[in-house]
Amino acid sequence: MKILNSPAKASEYRKSLKGSVGFVPTMGALHEGHLSLIKKAxxxxDFVIVSIFVNPTQFLPGEDFNKYPRRLEADFEICKRAGVDAVFTPTPENMYSEDEILIKAPKVKGYILEGFFRPGHFDGxxxxxxxxxxxxxxxxxxxxxxxxxxxxLIKQMxxxxxxxxxxxxxxxxxEKDGLALSSRNIYLSEIERNRALSISKALKRAAKLSASIKDTEKIKEEMLKILDVDEMQYIAFVDRDFNYIKEIIPGNTIILIAAKVGETRLIDNIFI
Incomplete structure (x- = not known):
């Protein structure tokens, strides 16, 4: 497995490959969720490249950039065992310059939901x-x-x-208990982790209710009865193009949650 620590080395390596290339971009602290992407790739x-880069431009002031879990050697071992061909590990210094041409998220769908609570996040x-x-x-x-x-948004780009x-x-x-895998789950205490399970339980309940109830407000009311969080940021119902909907559209609905349990911000969703 090759370790590529600069864009120039990664580009040179890519030129040497003959065949299809699967790419899994990550911020490291790899878990079974990342492994599932690698296995599919x-x-x-013919080849699989994984990037590990904690990208500073997608973190807002006061967020967890400095404490975001970093365990590069362990991640290398995971990638090696999974049969990854190369890992790209750039630094902020070789990825960014001081006066860059910028990409902006779309004015509407880049600034709703996650974009509303984390303005500028999707630009990064x-x-x-x-x-x-x-x-x-x-x-x-x-x-x-x-x-x-x-x-x-990546598909749109x-x-x-x-x-x-x-x-x-x-x-x-x-996880077996329903908690969506996330590198940030390590921030949760045992008590907080148990409370965080209410997020996936609420989504599962919503999916079940959607078979007979189409009114999203009624489903939301039932979800709130289950949720045990410290800060509810949003429960949203959108179609696959991220337009808000008032009624469930079978096969074209995503129900999304963002909430804080303790100081940890968690997101989850279900496609129905």
Whole structure:
């Protein structure tokens, strides 16, 4: 497995490859969710490249950039065992310059939900993914549905900028008790983790209710009875194009939650 620590080395390596390339962009602290993306990429491509980069431009002031879990050597071992061909580990210094041309998230769908609570977050996400795509030039790139709005916006960027890349959507991976896997779960105490389970339980309940109830406000009322969080930021019902909906559309609805348990901000969703 090759370790590529600069854009130049990654670009040079990419030029040497003959065949399809699957790409899994990550911020490290790899878990089973990341592994599921890697396994799918391996099954569909001749080569797999994983990036590990805690991207500073997608963190807002006061967020957890400095304490975000970093365990590079352990991540290398995980990638090696999973059969990854190369890991790209750039630094902020070799990814960014002082006076950059910027990419902006769309004015509407980049500033609702996650974009409302984290204004400018998606500017940073799209900026770094654009760079990664240009460096790695993958055949296919793999993203989890847990970050549903991010996934939607990346797909829009690929379409708007005419990238010749296939975006592969992968289902959210959960613990046996239903908690969506996230690198930030390590912040939760045992008590907080038990309370965090109310998020996936509320989503599961909503999915079950949607078979007979189409009014989203009625479903939301039932979800709030289950949720045990410290700060409820949003419960939202949207279609696959992130338009708000008032009634469930079978096969074209996403229910999303963002909430804080203790000091940890968690997001989750369900596609129905």
């Amino acid at each position: 391996k099954s569909e491509n 996400v799209l900026q770094v993914v654009n760079k990664l795509f240009n460096i790695i030039r993958p055949t296919r790139a793999y993203f989890g549905k847990k970050d549903a709005q991010q996934l939607y 690929v379409k708007n900028f005419f990238f010749d890349i296939e975006i592969i959507e992968c289902d959210t991976v959960r």
